[in-house]
Amino acid sequence: MGDSTATADLDVALEKHRTELTGYCYRMLGSSSEAEDAVQDTLVRAWRSHDRFEGRSSLRSWLYRIATNVCLDMLSAGNKRARPMDLTESTPLARAALAPRPDSTWLEPMPDARVLPTVGDPAEAAVAKESVRLAFMAALQQLPPKQRAVLILREVLAWRASEVAELLDTTVASVNSALQRARATLAERQESGPEGAVSDPLDEEQRKLLERYVAAFEDYDMTALTALLHEDAVMTMPPFDLWLRGTADITGFMTTLGASCAGSRLLPVHANGLPGFAHYKPDEDNGGFTPWAVQILEISQGRITGFHCFLDTRRWFPLFDLPLHLEAEADEAEQGR
Numbered sequence: 001m002g003d004s005t006a007t008a009d010l011d012v013a014l015e016k017h018r019t020e021l022t023g024y025c026y027r028m029l030g031s032s033s034e035a036e037d038a039v040q041d042t043l044v045r046a047w048r049s050h051d052r053f054e055g056r057s058s059l060r061s062w063l064y065r066i067a068t069n070v071c072l073d074m075l076s077a078g079n080k081r082a083r084p085m086d087l088t089e090s091t092p093l094a095r096a097a098l099a100p101r102p103d104s105t106w107l108e109p110m111p112d113a114r115v116l117p118t119v120g121d122p123a124e125a126a127v128a129k130e131s132v133r134l135a136f137m138a139a140l141q142q143l144p145p146k147q148r149a150v151l152i153l154r155e156v157l158a159w160r161a162s163e164v165a166e167l168l169d170t171t172v173a174s175v176n177s178a179l180q181r182a183r184a185t186l187a188e189r190q191e192s193g194p195e196g197a198v199s200d201p202l203d204e205e206q207r208k209l210l211e212r213y214v215a216a217f218e219d220y221d222m223t224a225l226t227a228l229l230h231e232d233a234v235m236t237m238p239p240f241d242l243w244l245r246g247t248a249d250i251t252g253f254m255t256t257l258g259a260s261c262a263g264s265r266l267l268p269v270h271a272n273g274l275p276g277f278a279h280y281k282p283d284e285d286n287g288g289f290t291p292w293a294v295q296i297l298e299i300s301q302g303r304i305t306g307f308h309c310f311l312d313t314r315r316w317f318p319l320f321d322l323p324l325h326l327e328a329e330a331d332e333a334e335q336g337r
Contacts, residue, residue, distance in 0.1 A: 010050055014043050017060060021067050023115035027131060027152050028071040030081030030141045032110040032319060038074060042067040065167050068149050075145040081107040083138050083308075084236045084243035091242050093249040096257060098240045106238040107138055109294055109310045111320050112270040124158075129273030131156040134296060134308060137272070139189045143182050150175055151182040202275065206299055210268075210275055213297070213304065220262040222251040230303035237293075237309045250307065265289050269320050271296050278322045279309070289326040291317045 018039060025042075026035035045066050082105060091097075115132055119125050130136060131152070140148055146168065153159040153167070154175070161172045161179075168175070202210070209228060216224035226247045235250045236243045244250050254261065266277040276296040280289035291313035298306030310316050317324055 010047065013059060014046055014063070017063050018043070019113075019115065019117045021063060023117070023128070023132065024064065024152060024157070025067055025071055026110050026115050027137065027140055027156065028068075028145070028148055029074060030107045030137055031104075032108045032114070033315070034074060035110070036114075038067060038070045041070050045070070061163065061167065064153070068167060072145050072149070079104055080141045081105070081138075082141060083107050083134065084238065084241050085234060086138055088241055088243070090234070090245040090249075093244065093252045093256075096242055096244070096249075096253060098237075098242055098257070100239040101241050103239060103312070105241075107134065107141065109271050109276075109296060109308075109316060109319075112273060114319075116273070127156060131273075133273045134298070134306070139186050142189060143185055147178045147182040147185075150178040151186075154179050205302055206275075209299065209302060209304070210297070214266050214277070217266055218264060220254070220264075222255060225254075226251055228304050229307070230300065230305045233303070233305050233307060235307045235309070237311055239312060261292065264292065265326060266295070267322070267326075269294065269322070271320070274298060278317065278320065280326050283325065286325070288328045291322070291324055294320060 021039045021042060022035050025038040026032060029035050029038060042063060046063055087101075087105075110132065112129070112132075116125070116128050119128070140151070143151060149168065150164055153164045154161065159167075161175045165172045165175045212224070213228050215221075216228060229247045229250065231247060232245060233247060233250060234243060234245050235253070244253055261279070261281045264279055264281045266279055269276045269278050271294065274296050276294060278291070279293040279295050281292040283290040293309040293311050293313065294316045296306075296308045296310070297304055298308075313324075316322075
């Protein structure tokens with residue numbers, strides 16, 4: 001009886017850390033699927049070796065040590081997750097072609113609920129959200145793995161340099177040096193375009209902007225949509241490496257190669273600390289609506305600056321607990337609530 005109680009207690013104690021560990025592994029790996037695999041591996045290793053855990057550090061610190069080693073092993077292949085604009089120049093609409101790259105190329109989306117633990121401190125919550133936004137995540141992927149771990153532990157999770165040094169089996173001086181180099185790399189990569197400044201929670205202006213965006217997209221009203229987009233807005237569509245810049249090319253794409261999205265429906269989601277939508281387009285064969293993309297929007301100064309469409313619906317819709325079909329009647333009732 002005692003052993004089973006202890007096992008159950010250990011399961012509960014480990015499970016309490018799942019969300020924050022998933023957030024850490026996601027920032028390290030840039031992949032939602034790999035992050036969840038890494039956390040599962042971490043918890044299994046911890047469960048199997050718990051009898052050797054001597055309690056010299058907290059259970060949380062010990063789990064982060066295991067998770068860091070798991071992630072560093074996974075990163076030893078050297079793959080860097082990226083956004084389309086990290087790999088190629090933007091393509092004029094006249095030359096637009098949809099060429100997919102392997103899944104392992106791309107920075108992947110992640111639901112907020114899987115990586116952002118509930119915290120009481122608004123400032124801490126804001127830092128956590130900012131640190132999973134797409135631009136910051138893409139910048140993290142450019143850092144060598146150990147610098148990445150140091151930056152996340154020190155800047156995002158607010159660990160002391162001595163704690164990070166102990167976790168990485170190194171010195172405080174080495175941690176401080178790695179942090180300095182990581183900060184310098186991130187400073188060089190500061191986005192030159194409009195920054196995606198999103199309030200937490202969304203302010204009134206941003207809520208109204210999103211309402212107008214939904215109306216414009218569902219009506220497929222390109223004049224209304226143009227009024228909401230920043231003149232230098234970008235549109236990406238992983239797994240395709242094509243990306244577009246500027247309102248003319250974005251709306252031009254939507255009315256040509258993307259014309260089948262007319263009549264779509266959008267349902268709100270929360271992803272990467274940013275507003276987003278599950279995009280369903282009309283299902284010509286079965287009626288209702290079929291999944292097409294998870295959209296993540298970047299906003300600055302009252303305009304949409306980034307419009308990122310993740311198209312692998314077989315992976316993303318289950319990850320976000322989204323239905324794989326919308327009935328027309330059910331969807332209309334949802335919209336009318």
